[in-house]
Amino acid sequence: MNALISLIGNALSLGAGTLVGSQAALRTTQNLQPYPMPHQLAQLLDHSLRLRYLQPAEVLGMYGVSAGMTVLDAGCGSGLFTQDMAHMVGAQGVVHAVDLQAPMLTLTRRRLVAANLLDRVQLHLKSIFDLPLADDSIDLAVAVSTLGEIPDKPAALSELRRVIKPGGRLGVTEEMPHPAYLLPGSLQRWVEEAGFRQVGRTGSPFCYHAIFVNEK
Numbered sequence: 001m002n003a004l005i006s007l008i009g010n011a012l013s014l015g016a017g018t019l020v021g022s023q024a025a026l027r028t029t030q031n032l033q034p035y036p037m038p039h040q041l042a043q044l045l046d047h048s049l050r051l052r053y054l055q056p057a058e059v060l061g062m063y064g065v066s067a068g069m070t071v072l073d074a075g076c077g078s079g080l081f082t083q084d085m086a087h088m089v090g091a092q093g094v095v096h097a098v099d100l101q102a103p104m105l106t107l108t109r110r111r112l113v114a115a116n117l118l119d120r121v122q123l124h125l126k127s128i129f130d131l132p133l134a135d136d137s138i139d140l141a142v143a144v145s146t147l148g149e150i151p152d153k154p155a156a157l158s159e160l161r162r163v164i165k166p167g168g169r170l171g172v173t174e175e176m177p178h179p180a181y182l183l184p185g186s187l188q189r190w191v192e193e194a195g196f197r198q199v200g201r202t203g204s205p206f207c208y209h210a211i212f213v214n215e216k
């Protein structure tokens, strides 16, 4: 019996050690050389555990998405947030959903077709560094768990600033389970250095939402 307990204990320690070790390795790699979340892991974005602490409609409501707006989903992934954006901007609004991985956009399109919301969304297979959008054309840009994956943050933020209207907003959500998670202080520094001003932050360090105004 004692041998069995000790075997189970060793197996659990080994499992926990492996988990901690692999998380540490993932985070270090993301920090040194950020890269996009592989599309093969897209199911994680819709996982019920994630939805327990991150409810898209609630977050978007807090960022101020409302009827008639033109909104940008920067790094839309599987379209979890895009769908609620499309619903909330209404028939007069427009959503631009941008991602650099085609399979992610395919998932987003499929979701929008199923929800009958595709006509409100323009899908762009593009990098955030090169947005196919006019200057000062966006009321609100939202980046959920995306900025940490971007190697050249000043270039990406400068492009976001170009397309967001003067006085328009940028909402950034960061969640700790994501290996590319950015600490609130680091995020604020990056974004303010690009010409935005932080006007609010809610949530906890585990998952927070920061809102910035474009000070153009």
Ligand SMILES: C[S@@+](CC[C@H](N)C(=O)[O-])C[C@H]1O[C@@H](n2cnc3c(N)ncnc32)[C@H](O)[C@@H]1O
Pocket: 035, 036, 037, 045, 074, 075, 076, 077, 078, 079, 080, 081, 098, 099, 100, 101, 104, 126, 127, 128, 129, 143, 144, 145, 146, 149, 150, 178
């Ligand atoms: C962790 S996922 C988050 C997806 C979605 N925002 C969500 O929260 O469900 C980050 C997404 O950003 C995209 N991404 C990363 N770097 C990007 C870039 N430079 N330009 C456009 N999309 C990018 C990735 O392809 C990925 O789909």
